Amino acid sequence: MQNMPPRPTTYRLRLPGPTPVPERVQQAIARPLVNHRGPEAHDLFAEVEKRAKPIFGTANDILLFAGSGTAVMEASLANILAPGERVLVALNGQFGERFKAIAESMGTIVDGVECEWGEAPDPAAIRQRLARHDYRAVCVVHNESATGAVADLAAIGKVVADSPALLVVDSVSGLGGIEMRQDDWQVDILLSASQKALMCPPGLGLVSVGAKAWRVVERSDGIPRFFWDFRKAKAAIDKAETAFTPPLSLIAGLREALRMIDEEGLANVQARHRRLAAALRAGGEALGLPIFTAAAARRSDTVSVFHVPEGLEGGAIVRHMYEHHHTVIAGARNRLSGRVIRIGTMGAVGEGDILTDLLHLEATLRALDRPVARGAGVAAAAAILADG
Numbered sequence: 001m002q003n004m005p006p007r008p009t010t011y012r013l014r015l016p017g018p019t020p021v022p023e024r025v026q027q028a029i030a031r032p033l034v035n036h037r038g039p040e041a042h043d044l045f046a047e048v049e050k051r052a053k054p055i056f057g058t059a060n061d062i063l064l065f066a067g068s069g070t071a072v073m074e075a076s077l078a079n080i081l082a083p084g085e086r087v088l089v090a091l092n093g094q095f096g097e098r099f100k101a102i103a104e105s106m107g108t109i110v111d112g113v114e115c116e117w118g119e120a121p122d123p124a125a126i127r128q129r130l131a132r133h134d135y136r137a138v139c140v141v142h143n144e145s146a147t148g149a150v151a152d153l154a155a156i157g158k159v160v161a162d163s164p165a166l167l168v169v170d171s172v173s174g175l176g177g178i179e180m181r182q183d184d185w186q187v188d189i190l191l192s193a194s195q196k197a198l199m200c201p202p203g204l205g206l207v208s209v210g211a212k213a214w215r216v217v218e219r220s221d222g223i224p225r226f227f228w229d230f231r232k233a234k235a236a237i238d239k240a241e242t243a244f245t246p247p248l249s250l251i252a253g254l255r256e257a258l259r260m261i262d263e264e265g266l267a268n269v270q271a272r273h274r275r276l277a278a279a280l281r282a283g284g285e286a287l288g289l290p291i292f293t294a295a296a297a298r299r300s301d302t303v304s305v306f307h308v309p310e311g312l313e314g315g316a317i318v319r320h321m322y323e324h325h326h327t328v329i330a331g332a333r334n335r336l337s338g339r340v341i342r343i344g345t346m347g348a349v350g351e352g353d354i355l356t357d358l359l360h361l362e363a364t365l366r367a368l369d370r371p372v373a374r375g376a377g378v379a380a381a382a383a384i385l386a387d388g
């Protein structure tokens with residue numbers, strides 16, 4: 001380790017999750033604990049519910065669980081599946097594959113709707129599959145963090161609503177940053193997590209369950225569940241409680257983050273994500289990094305994914321950004337490894353973050369012997385930001 005530069009004591013966390021936690025949220029997390037069955041906790045849960053519902057676009061209860069995003073992916077499936085049942089999964093990226101692996105671990109029969117990584121799932125292909133078999137669930141990733149493609153949930157929701165299947169959606173990296181209308185889009189189970197656009201540390205999973213899904217959750221012949229039992233969570237939230245001792249500090253942080261979103265205005269928050277992502281994509285392209293996400297009309301506003309040019313290794317860019325600029329971006333930990341880099345525009349992100357990313361990216365590309373026009377990335381981004 002002799003040749004390693006010293007590690008920075010602070011650095012710019014520019015991942016597609018976890019994302020930087022605003023100071024207000026940090027302070028809320030640091031406050032003294034309250035009795036989890038006392039009046040302060042009732043107020044906390046009630047306020048989180050009230051403020052979270054519009055972000056989900058739902059009138060459903062919001063169930064909270066200690067765990068990462070994957071925990072609530074698993075919990076959502078464990079509450080509706082039984083071994084031997086059929087599940088359909090849209091396979092257009094890493095997190096669709098995770099849904100598939102989880103469903104398989106439960107002894108279900110999993111069919112995939114395959115599509116190129118970088119594309120959004122095709123609603124017509126899902127309709128065809130639903131006509132062929134009875135599925136218990138259709139699993140779709142709203143915002144595929146590995147590829148930057150956003151699913152057309154309005155169209156997919158219509159297709160699934162015409163069948164007995166339940167639409168289960170992972171919006172871990174979308175919720176809060178991009179539009180979500182669970183009830184209008186007929187999403188039966190929507191799950192998310194605290195550490196992305198919701199600006200909190202990892203550790204909190206959020207789930208909203210619609211009426212069609214509750215009828216399945218409530219059956220008694222499904223997969224055994226206890227801590228993760230949505231019925232227990234629902235009975236508790238009806239009393240503004242949680243079934244078991246919840247991660248109170250994280251929930252206090254989430255309340256503060258939700259207050260920040262309300263102060264800015266949800267529509268303004270999403271417009272900010274859209275504008276910053278457009279600026280970052282334009283800047284990256286100007287630096288000679290083509291956008292990976294093939295679905296041009298369905299590109300994410302929370303994560304930008306760029307092709308790494310021939311002759312370069314994604315890992316080399318990520319490493320150089322960290323070691324020389326203290327900027328932490330992501331590569332890929334899947335079949336795209338080495339071929340893409342990913343930068344988050346989710347949560348507490350502003351113009352300065354994007355411009356600094358591009359400045360560092362330009363210096364990094366030059367240091368790695370890529371010819372880049374001086375200032376091109378920042379100029380392209382600034383032109384978009386100047387348009388408002």
Ligand SMILES: *Cc1c(COP(=O)(O)O)cnc(C)c1O
Nearest residue numbers: 017068069070095145170172173
């Ligand atoms: C981050 C993420 C998850 C959750 O991952 P965890 O590490 O379990 O929190 C799930 N789905 C998507 C699309 C994600 O971006």
